Amino acid sequence: QVQLVESGGGLVQAGGSLRLSCAASGRTFSPYTMGWFRQAPGKERDIVASISRSGGTIYYADSVKGRFTISRDNAKNTMYLQMNSLKPEDTAIYYCAASSRVLTVRKEEYNYWGQGTQVTVSS
Numbered sequence: 304q305v306q307l308v309e310s311g312g313g314l315v316q317a318g319g320s321l322r323l324s325c326a327a328s329g330r331t332f333s334p335y336t337m338g339w340f341r342q343a344p345g346k347e348r349d350i351v352a353s354i355s356r357s358g359g360t361i362y363y364a365d366s367v368k369g370r371f372t373i374s375r376d377n378a379k380n381t382m383y384l385q386m387n388s389l390k391p392e393d394t395a396i397y398y399c400a401a402s403s404r405v406l407t408v409r410k411e412e413y414n415y416w417g418q419g420t421q422v423t424v425s426s
Contacts (some may be wrong), residue, residue, distance in 0.1 A: 306327065307327055309397065312421045313423070315422075317391055317425065323339070324382070327406075334403070336353060337348065337371060338399070338400045338401075338407075340397070340413075343394060348410055351371065352384065353408055354373045354375050358377075360406050386422070393422060394422070394423050396421050398418075
């Protein structure tokens, strides 16, 4: 079992920045592909970014390319999402997740999930 806890969400004005963290415990972090997902009210939970076990391969959704940066520190069992140039449409609950699969963007292939952290971007 892997326990995941997100932090760093909050309220920010459009154009601002936030840095989300995802701390893992219970099992070693490094064997898992990690991902960030988000879910806005009334919408599906969608992939934001994912990062391979070594951090060498990264995927970004088109909507966040050039604005968000995913990273991981396997020694600290922590993953990050740096979010810059935030827009009101980025408002959502952000979830981190772990998958035993090789880099995947499919939420069905993620085995472990955090409880989520709210990000609200005001216009």
